[in-house]
Amino acid sequence: MNTLDAVYETHLSLPNRKQGKVRDVYDLPGDQPRLVIVATDRISAFDVVLPTPISGKGRLLTDISTHWLRWIEEQGLVRTHLVSTDASDIPGLDESQIAQVEGRATIGRKCRVVPIECVVRGYLVGSGWNDYQKTQSVCGIKLEKGLIEASQLPEPIFTPATKAEQGEHDENISYEQACDVAGEKVMRRLRDLSIEIYQRGAAFARERGVIIADTKFEFGVPVDEPNADPILIDEALTPDSSRFWPAESYAPGQSPPSFDKQYVRDYLLGLVRRGEWDKTDPGPSLPDDVVTNTLSRYEEARRRLFG
Numbered sequence: 001m002n003t004l005d006a007v008y009e010t011h012l013s014l015p016n017r018k019q020g021k022v023r024d025v026y027d028l029p030g031d032q033p034r035l036v037i038v039a040t041d042r043i044s045a046f047d048v049v050l051p052t053p054i055s056g057k058g059r060l061l062t063d064i065s066t067h068w069l070r071w072i073e074e075q076g077l078v079r080t081h082l083v084s085t086d087a088s089d090i091p092g093l094d095e096s097q098i099a100q101v102e103g104r105a106t107i108g109r110k111c112r113v114v115p116i117e118c119v120v121r122g123y124l125v126g127s128g129w130n131d132y133q134k135t136q137s138v139c140g141i142k143l144e145k146g147l148i149e150a151s152q153l154p155e156p157i158f159t160p161a162t163k164a165e166q167g168e169h170d171e172n173i174s175y176e177q178a179c180d181v182a183g184e185k186v187m188r189r190l191r192d193l194s195i196e197i198y199q200r201g202a203a204f205a206r207e208r209g210v211i212i213a214d215t216k217f218e219f220g221v222p223v224d225e226p227n228a229d230p231i232l233i234d235e236a237l238t239p240d241s242s243r244f245w246p247a248e249s250y251a252p253g254q255s256p257p258s259f260d261k262q263y264v265r266d267y268l269l270g271l272v273r274r275g276e277w278d279k280t281d282p283g284p285s286l287p288d289d290v291v292t293n294t295l296s297r298y299e300e301a302r303r304r305l306f307g
Helices: 057-074 095-101 127-135 175-182 184-206 262-273 288-306
Strands: 023-028 034-039 082-084 105-109 111-113 116-123 152-158 210-222 231-233 242-246
Touching (some): 034 057, 057 105, 057 184, 057 288, 111 231, 116 175, 116 184, 152 184, 175 184, 184 210, 210 288, 262 288
Antiparallel strands (some): 023 034, 034 105, 082 105, 111 210, 116 152, 116 210, 210 231
16 A cells, blocks of 8 residues: 555644644634644544554545535534635645645634533444443433344434543543533533434435444634634544444444444454554554555545535
8 A cells, every 4th residue: 555645744834733633733824713724644543543544534534524514504503613625725835735735624713622522322332332231321321221232222312522632532421521521501502413413414324325323523612702602613424533334234233334444443453352452552553455445435435425
């Protein structure tokens, strides 16, 4: 697999560079508080950034997320941070930097982030399935007896999580604990909004042969509108933030094949079972076939959802 064209990290001529698990973020000089968010080809799993890039993944993520953010605004669900995805709108970059970030850069409104991951689950899988087997609950929400892995839940449930620093693990918490962090009024609004976006997005995707099993959203208050309601920030309904399943092969009782990074997680879990990795830094390199097959799943998600 040729990774020469991969963008693992960027160092643009912009101020205040911050590096997340996948994105490099800069301040955009100008009169209005804006950020430049660059989706690199890094991939993380189990909150560890892996050393092997997935070449082209950042452009796919940006494209998918931009489609969703615009769709969410068109549906009148909530405002988003999206301002532009045109790299030529970023002042001060030379030609090589523009070429590097073209298709993977988003100009967004700068916000004070609500420090809660707003997770919505429509199906019982992943850590939710693990919790259910132990307690018949997920994040303090009691569920009916007799559910099996990948069961569709009667109604989507809101299961917030803490926002961990890089290298640390997000932690599932109860709705009440989220209210203690962000305030009951804010969390009630974000819970209802997250469920509505999920339900509307899942219906859109299902018509196109994709099941969105679960997803997470992030919200923030624009710094130039400190009294405004939170808006949707970061990414939305991508293979990095959601579980996408092919509708035609879905069957309760097993975790279906997916159009997301679950393929990478499954490979890594094999290493864990063999005692070759312990889910801590540094992460292992990925073989060429895992890189190729991961990218093809992201491409298939993009093709099904938006043509």
